Amino acid sequence: MRDLAVALDIGTRKICAIVAEVRPADIFIVGVGIEPSSGMKKGVVNDMGQLTAAISAAVHKAEKSSGFDIQRAFVSVAGSHIHGQNSRGAVGISEKRGVNLDDLDKAMEHARAIAIPHNREVLHVIPRSYSLDGQERVRSPLGMHGFRLEVEAHIITAASSSVANLEQSVQAAGVQVDQFILNPLASGEAVLTEQEREMGAVIIDIGGGTTDLAIFIEGVVWHAAVIAIGGDLLTSDITHWMHVPFDVAEAVKIHHGHAQQRAVDPLEKFLVEPFGDGLPIEVQRSQLAEIIELRVAELFEMVRKEIKRSGYEGLLRAGAVITGGSSQLPGLKEIAARELGCPVRLAKPEKLTGMADALRNPSYSTGVGLLRMGLQMEGMGSRVAAPNTASQPGKKLGQVIGGLFRRLLPDNTNG
Numbered sequence: 001m002r003d004l005a006v007a008l009d010i011g012t013r014k015i016c017a018i019v020a021e022v023r024p025a026d027i028f029i030v031g032v033g034i035e036p037s038s039g040m041k042k043g044v045v046n047d048m049g050q051l052t053a054a055i056s057a058a059v060h061k062a063e064k065s066s067g068f069d070i071q072r073a074f075v076s077v078a079g080s081h082i083h084g085q086n087s088r089g090a091v092g093i094s095e096k097r098g099v100n101l102d103d104l105d106k107a108m109e110h111a112r113a114i115a116i117p118h119n120r121e122v123l124h125v126i127p128r129s130y131s132l133d134g135q136e137r138v139r140s141p142l143g144m145h146g147f148r149l150e151v152e153a154h155i156i157t158a159a160s161s162s163v164a165n166l167e168q169s170v171q172a173a174g175v176q177v178d179q180f181i182l183n184p185l186a187s188g189e190a191v192l193t194e195q196e197r198e199m200g201a202v203i204i205d206i207g208g209g210t211t212d213l214a215i216f217i218e219g220v221v222w223h224a225a226v227i228a229i230g231g232d233l234l235t236s237d238i239t240h241w242m243h244v245p246f247d248v249a250e251a252v253k254i255h256h257g258h259a260q261q262r263a264v265d266p267l268e269k270f271l272v273e274p275f276g277d278g279l280p281i282e283v284q285r286s287q288l289a290e291i292i293e294l295r296v297a298e299l300f301e302m303v304r305k306e307i308k309r310s311g312y313e314g315l316l317r318a319g320a321v322i323t324g325g326s327s328q329l330p331g332l333k334e335i336a337a338r339e340l341g342c343p344v345r346l347a348k349p350e351k352l353t354g355m356a357d358a359l360r361n362p363s364y365s366t367g368v369g370l371l372r373m374g375l376q377m378e379g380m381g382s383r384v385a386a387p388n389t390a391s392q393p394g395k396k397l398g399q400v401i402g403g404l405f406r407r408l409l410p411d412n413t414n415g
């Protein structure tokens, strides 16, 4: 039996369902369904009926292209309701034996037991580092001797109502949520190299409604946040400036947009068809770039502040890696480097085989990362079934990201 997994990236702009076989060296795409999104605003649900219809359409396409019936999926979450905080948990080790997986679990449980307001829930608990009898920054305490094990963890919480609305919309489309996964963790998993994660890097996924970021240091996530601004705000800016409908402004952005005014020829002009049958308007491309540059700079200023707020700005030796649909805007990389003051790389999903053509685009980093992360969290298992097989609701929230830890362990202590 093949190990298959399903990812469902519910974006503000598009919904992407992917059925894949995850193999040691790559991800083999078995089926894909992509559909324009509807009923989402800034990463949260604002119309469940519309969203359910859009999810159903994407899922049906993925079912048709893969030939499998989708019952469960790893589902993305974003929105400015996401919040991360650090916590510590400790456990005493009474017997004279090495630290085992039970001890790690108990320490994590204690770290997780922080006071969380009743209207929020834990999305992820990520072990950052351990200390054993006061020896700090032990990466893998498994098998080591000591009396007191402490874990430093990053706890990511979400507004319960936002998560419930998303879950209900997915379920109404006939799919159970296998696991909710925060967008930037998934995108980071898809596009960051092992070396970047080790050296320290921030992944920035700029979509339509949100900009999601996560800081990876020493191989694991130390901080994550969602900023409720994405590329759609650039389109809105153009709408207001040119007095044209959103779809015209979107086409202008895609075909003529540039985020760095000084890279645009000041004499370059283009024509835009306005409302109705009015005469085409002539627009100076560098003026368009001026407007876009202001907004893009403002966005990266917010990203910079969030990185500063995390306290890890000095630790990002591999710089920033940018993905998401909006990363395709020409000049954006240069403005990012200027505002963030670090090296910047643009990235999209790699190492895909099978029906992967549509996914080799920065818009699909989250979807591809959901597959990788979901499988790390739960171990390999089939997420698709023949029609009429009963589905089994599983753990959805608050899963410890053991995979991020396990990956760092030598094989002989794994499990």
Ligand SMILES: Nc1ncnc2c1ncn2[C@@H]1O[C@H](COP(=O)(O)OP(=O)(O)OP(=O)(O)O)[C@@H](O)[C@H]1O
Pocket (backbone or CB within 6 Å): 010, 011, 012, 013, 014, 015, 037, 042, 043, 078, 206, 207, 208, 209, 210, 211, 230, 231, 232, 235, 250, 253, 254, 257, 324, 325, 326, 327, 328, 329, 330, 362, 363, 364
């Ligand atoms: N070639 C391009 N140049 C500039 N912007 C682009 C380009 N192609 C797509 N975009 C923008 O990318 C955005 C959509 O990106 P993406 O597909 O990653 O969003 P999403 O995942 O649906 O949204 P979110 O993650 O914010 O909920 C839109 O704002 C779109 O205008």
Ligand SMILES: [Mg+2]
Pocket (backbone or CB within 6 Å): 011, 012, 183, 205, 207, 208, 324, 366
């Ligand atoms: Mg997205």
